[in-house]
Amino acid sequence: MIRYEYSENGYQGWGAARGRFQDEFLVRLFRDMLRIRLIEEEIERRYHQDQMKTPIHLVIGQEATSVGCCAALRKTDLLYSSHRTHGNYLAKSGDLKAMLCEMHCRINGCVGSRGGSMHLIDKSVGMAGTSAIVAGAIPIAAGSALTAQLQGLDRVSVVFFGDAGTEEGVTSESLNFAALKKLPVIFFCENNFYSVQSPLATRQPPREIYKWAAGYGIASVRVDGANVLAVYEAVREAVKRAREGGGATFIEAPVYRFRAHGGAGDDSHTGYRDTAELKAWEEVCPIETYFRFLADAGLITIAQREHMHAEIMLEVIEAFDYALASPNPEEKDLYAHIYSD
Ligand SMILES: Cc1ncc(C[n+]2csc(CCOP(=O)(O)OP(=O)(O)O)c2C)c(N)n1
Secondary structure, eight states: OOOOOOOTTSGGGGGGHHHHSOHHHHHHHHHHHHHHHHHHHHHHHHGGGSOSOSOOOOOTTOHHHHHHHHTTSOTTSEEEEOSOOHHHHHHTTOOHHHHHHHHTTOTTSTTTTSSGGGGOOBGGGTEEEEOSSTTTTHHHHHHHHHHHHHHTOOOOEEEEEEGGGGGSHHHHHHHHHHHHHTOSEEEEEEEOSEETTEEGGGTSOSOOHHHHHHTTTSEEEEOOTTOHHHHHHHHHHHHHHHHTTOOOEEEEEEOOOSSOSSSSSOOGGGTTSOHHHHHHHHHTOHHHHHHHHHHHTTSOOHHHHHHHHHHHHHHHHHHHHHHHHSOOOOGGGGGTTOOOO
């Protein structure tokens, strides 16, 4: 059974968070995670209606990484992502309506109906680019950090990828280059232990990913990816390092996806992972454990949570209605954004 708990500042350590953070901030993190969960569940509920014209890779179970990370970033910092984009886009304040339009292949989608779920971009908030090619965004993020360095911009680049991303050659090249140039970049590895249905142990020798990354000569840490505050603090430190010229950081955050690699629903019954393993991780759901901490600390009540839930669902239903009422692309739109010399 794979489990990882961030012991120093784990769930037990949350009590101390009261003194370190403002109450509104602590509640905001909860709302942001709940909002992503509810949006994902609604996408999943409607997926088989076949109105969304896109593959999907849900982040249910992995909300704390996106929310904790983006809470430590400025709007002007750039975020890059992989095929599992929804949490990153929403946590970076990407526009929900434009996201759902994109997923319904409508012309007013965030990338004009060209990209679908795997290419959610909103440059107005620093959601800078994604790649469905495993590790494809990693060198792009390193390149954007080099730009910031050369142009003297006070800007940090962050790139999210999964554990399989560490197996691509370009990741090694990017870590090496980032170390050499002391680039203001954060490599954020969400280690959910599977690449589609292949467990980590069938793909990599026994090792700890963050220690492997440290071998490139950059700061490297592991944090509990189900603990939004641990993620926030790790990214805050990495951002500080990057802004002060201290160079790159690699963050490994063990997480678990509660759903199939792609599409709606869970696929554990196909036998590649143990349902008991899934259940063990569901027990440390990032949203429920955090809610218990907030409730015990007197920062939220069940009634307030229900109110928040209702408020978010109003927003979500309105955004779906908007997407479904939005225009489809037309034949003439095929020729937009095409360049030739
Ligand atoms: C270079 C490349 N190889 C294979 C694929 C097919 N593929 C798509 S997603 C995926 C699994 C990626 O796993 P990971 O990077 O750990 O992210 P996760 O899906 O677990 O979030 C694979 C192999 C691809 N898109 N690109």
